[in-house]
Amino acid sequence: MLYADMSREELLKLKSELEAQYGEMKAEGLNLDMSRGKPNIEQLDLSMGMIDVLAKDHSLTCEQGIDCRNYGVLDGIVEAKRLLSAMIECPIDNIIIYGNSSLNVMYDTVARSFTHGVMGSTPWSKLDKVKFLCPVPGYDRHFGITEFFGCEMINIPMNSDGPDMDMVEEYVNNDPAVKGIWCVPKYSNPSGISYSDETVRRFAHLKPAAEDFRIYWDNAYCIHHLYDEPENQDHILEILSECEKAGNPDIVYKFCSTSKVTFPGSGIAAISASKSNLDFIKKQMTIQTIGHDKLNQLRHARFFGDFNGMVEHMKKHAAVLRPKFKAVEDILESGLGGLGIAKWTNPKGGYFIGFDTIDGCAKKVVSMCADAGVKLTGAGATYPYGKDPHDSNIRIAPTYPSTEELKKACKVFVICVKLASVEKFLETK
């Protein structure tokens, strides 16, 4: 029965039942965490071969004949370029390999635009206003960067096939203060949806009012499928070549990393873009560093052998993660299905399940869960400035806890969603 159709009496009765259940849950003294998109220990164990793959009997010289233990090679050894360009689907000449964090690469990209502009444009620090489009819900750390630099962030609603492209076109094509848009095009953080071909093509065909507008295409989950069969995987159009075809070769930066492939914090990251963009970026890089960690690049290249090895490795991750996502989805379906108080996604990859309560309940749910020992991503975190205008979005991160813990946590979550919803309906009945 839909909660919306319940009478005040029915709601009050339900409330007291739920409160009793909530009380019991609370008494269990749980300490569970569904807040962070972290791989679990079983996943980390998959990459233990990384630890000694460079052991003494191997040469530590890369294909270019350079000793990876010494200085040299600004933009990445060719083995690492080959691996990550296959991962991010770009020609090997359109990539730069960085250190351990794609977030840092994105930060640097924005920071450089502020101090040195974009391929010859005015440095953004000299402008009165810089605006960024932020598809919502989205990734809090993206929004954190543009907030740190004082950008005005504009919410763009996410649909099931990507951001509202009418709105994106309206802003990008008319307002020269709009300098960028944050995108997680595949298995999006947090909703798990992937952009349709139509969405990607509309991105490629933008006619930006600003010459220094760029699409910040964070392909964080490009090979992070939950299922092995191609028909159960999302596939998105490759944006760099679409932009080229559309006569817009320079309007996109693609980012990726192996943080959730090997070891978070000890992976390698990359940027892919047009040659003109990369040439401009390298002018900064030569000043910024002598080079990134080539031994870690070599470690990755040797561990995987080739991209095929990486694909096989990702299947092992998927095998670990599938039951976790399924456990959450099953409990949500059996606990909340048909009540008209929640919507959630059943993503085919990535690290998150997007969840929406009825308006005005997300903060309440997160806080009630916390009181019962279940930590969730802060409500609002998926919006710029931490402000969810509907107070409805919650990011569920099923990857880190054990499946047993996850089930417990989800049961608490279901009770909290029900209770918060009942209380909401009671406000107006």
Next chain:
Amino acid sequence: MLYADMSREELLKLKSELEAQYGEMKAEGLNLDMSRGKPNIEQLDLSMGMIDVLAKDHSLTCEQGIDCRNYGVLDGIVEAKRLLSAMIECPIDNIIIYGNSSLNVMYDTVARSFTHGVMGSTPWSKLDKVKFLCPVPGYDRHFGITEFFGCEMINIPMNSDGPDMDMVEEYVNNDPAVKGIWCVPKYSNPSGISYSDETVRRFAHLKPAAEDFRIYWDNAYCIHHLYDEPENQDHILEILSECEKAGNPDIVYKFCSTSKVTFPGSGIAAISASKSNLDFIKKQMTIQTIGHDKLNQLRHARFFGDFNGMVEHMKKHAAVLRPKFKAVEDILESGLGGLGIAKWTNPKGGYFIGFDTIDGCAKKVVSMCADAGVKLTGAGATYPYGKDPHDSNIRIAPTYPSTEELKKACKVFVICVKLASVEKFLETK
């Protein structure tokens, strides 16, 4: 006999002898490189234990109980902090551990000052002019950073005990546009000299006109002695505590890295400063990254055990480098001593020997050496904007070539210095 005392005839005769020798050298078709401060292969081999120190039987959990394979720990694991704070001589609470490059940390420090100011000051990008003091000769990559950001760089002459402190005080204490000074206080790049206690104290007692003035104290060679006996090592006063004593706790950033301790490009770097500075820096770090490579931090901590292990390790580096420095110094002395055409340093540590020709000869010498197959650091590179006003300074980097190669290269160098000097004297005789 001093070249200056020679008659025109004597000089002409000498010239033709030297030209003959130079021609012979050239005919050898050498291909030698004395340009870069790179460790040699023998040195790299000293750290091969790093490659598998984290092999499977070890736990990869750090002392704080955190799995180093996963996300977490923004400012460095405690083992790495302990190691590098001993190396850089600061309390463990006054350090942040970074990724692989102290140059990148310095770049970030300047970049952040431009976009976000220094502990609440106006961002430098909003100022008409930012000036940096540059002790010369100095490190080209330091000057590269401040040039990239459009700072006006002011040459400060280096004396045998550090920069000309009268001039430093004059600028820093009176001109609010002066925001920083680049220092390599120990075994300085390129002269190899170390700052005297008096110099360090005068730095600590500066009374900057600008609240956001900082000393950029790049202690790149803090433990890079060439000799094991303390009396044959340089020791400098610890600047952070001197600044504190002088009531100036916030005016210095110290930088260091293990690039020339373990593997260049695969080391770990650090910044040390007052708590107020570090708190301000961490505000940026939380936006910039989830954390640096903790496995590499752990690798360093486990490889060395403790700072003692690092000191012992540096003695092995010294044993490799000592004969190289000696070879260069011997050939310089026997070839150029007493001729009045060159000065050079005999440093007790670091990576370079500073060399000065008579005015107007450095470019000529470097170019003649190149023609004979001996690559040197570009003349002028040790000055801001690549402009050595005396055209006299040449940086000699003895570390990378084998001792045999080094001897050959030095012999070429000696001939070139003599020939360029003779030609110079002939201009006026």
